[in-house]
Amino acid sequence: MAAPLAARRSTSCPTVRPRPPMPRYIAHLDMDAFYASVELLRYPELRGRPVVIGGGRRHQPVLREDGQRDVAVLRDYAGRGVITTATYEARAYGLHSGMGLMKAAALAPDAVLLPTDFDEYRRYSRLFKAAVAEVAPQIEDRGIDEIYIDLSEVPGIDEPVGHDAMGGVRAVAQAIKNNVQRATGLSCSIGVTPNKLLSKLCSDLDKPDGLTVVTLADLPHRIWPLPAKRINGIGPKASAKLEALGIRSIGDLAAADPQWLVGHFGISYGTWLHHAAHGRDERAVVTYSEPKSLSRETTFERDLHARLDREQLSRIFTRLCEQVADDLVRKGYLGKTIGLKLRYDNFKTVTRDLTLPEYTCDAALIRQAAGQCLKRVPLERRLRLLGVRVGTLCRRDAVPSPRPRRTAAPTEEPPAAYTLPLF
Structure with a gap:
């Protein structure tokens, strides 16, 4: 006789099958030239x-x-x-x-x-990023002409188009490209893959005006035949070492024994090389990060002398301070640490910093503080580069209340070797 229905039911908790993870669609967009x-x-x-x-x-x-x-x-x-x-x-x-x-x-x-004309390039940079955000707002800013975009939750991304399982991905990426073209008149190239490492690589495969979609199943025929140096993170030295070891393509790298790689490159980099060759990268798209500093610098057409070219250097120095002050105002920051960067005609680079008692975005104060830094560097050699940096940043609306001022100790006179005319 069959057991009653209640007796046939399990008294243990039902098995809950975990939902498969949502697929990741990460894009890397690079503006063309x-x-x-x-x-x-x-x-x-x-x-x-x-x-x-x-x-x-x-x-x-x-x-x-x-x-x-x-x-x-x-x-x-x-x-x-x-x-x-x-x-x-x-x-x-x-x-x-x-x-x-x-x-x-x-x-x-x-x-x-x-x-x-960097002012114009920055203007177009803001235009193309705003155009992308209209379609896909999850953006990681990587510089003036490139961004990462998390497309995973964009409506329609998972919908196939006809027999193309990745048709929805292509449609969203094309919509981004069209929006950038309408807003700027410029073309861009996009690579879409499951992660940032592969997308960075793929955005360069079909330039200019490219749209490349690659899945992990595509690695053997789309990625592994490429030179190993195409992976972002394999620089000239590592590439030369891999070449000397007989590793020329990404496929060669993928086939290499992980322990052999660790033996030649160390545990951290060797392990990373193995993962990179197999297209593994779990880094998330970081949509916002606070800048640590803002800076402006310029390389001169000819080497300039602190005394003989004092007037020209003074104009350049003042303009750099005004530009970095404008950057602070535009981005909504104040800073306390003013830095100076000089590169001499022998390519030696020196830096000096001065921390102010209060936050500022005032060009005159930045110029004054950078001038104090200038007194602490030798100026016998000609100069090929000058830069000004403002660090220890704080958002303008989050600046702490100023502390009571203390009487500053007398500034020590710079050594005699540093007392050439300043600009």
Whole structure:
């Protein structure tokens, strides 16, 4: 006879199957040749020509009476400036960021040379990030021209399109690209994968104007054939060491024994290399982090002398202080620690700091404090770079009440070796 229904029921708690984790869709967006592309909006007649950005402000195009512009070309450049960025047409000649302009002139003498305009680049940076946020607000800011985006909770991300299981992902990524194009007139490239490491790599695979979606199942045919150095975090030294050990592709790295990697690279980096080759990265998209400091610096067209070029250095010094003060106001911060950075003609770099009794964003106070720092560095050698930094930041609306002032001790006179004329 069958047992009563109540007797057949288990008295133990029912088994609760855990819900599978939600899939992660992380995008990395990189603007295409950002500085150069912004300049081409201003000078559309240069489209299709090799164009490089860099070399200071003296190469501004000149508008003629007939409405045409005279532009500088690399063959006429003399100096030690470097390329900030280059159009894809210029890159076809082997030109790239960080290359000296004199070397670039030997490769592409007729390439157009335009000056940098960082205020304009920052404006377009704000525009493209706002356009992305309209579609997907979970953004990690990684600089003026790139961001990470967590797409995991964007509506429609999981919906297939026809037979394409990743159709929803492609549709959302394309919507972001379209929004950026409408807001700025610029193109961008996006890589979408389960994590930041792979997305950073993939955003570069189909540039310019690329959209690349890769899953872990795609690793063997999309990622493993690539050179190992394409992984963000494998620098020139590690790449050369891997090459010497017979590891050339990411697939070679994935096939390497983890303990063998640890033996050659140490437990931390060796373990990371193994995980990176297999596309593992659990880092979250960090949507906000407080900056530790704000700074402005400039490299001179020629080496400047503290005494002979005092007037020019003074103007540059004051402008840097005004710019960093404007940055503080625009971002809503005050700072207490004022820093100075100098690089000499022998490439030696020195820094000095001074902490103020109260927070400030006043350009004159920043200039005064940075000037005090200047008294503590030798100025016999010529200078190639000058920078000003403000640290120990606090949001303007969270500044603590000032403490009662104390009478400051007399400032010690700087050593005799440091008493050359200051700027």
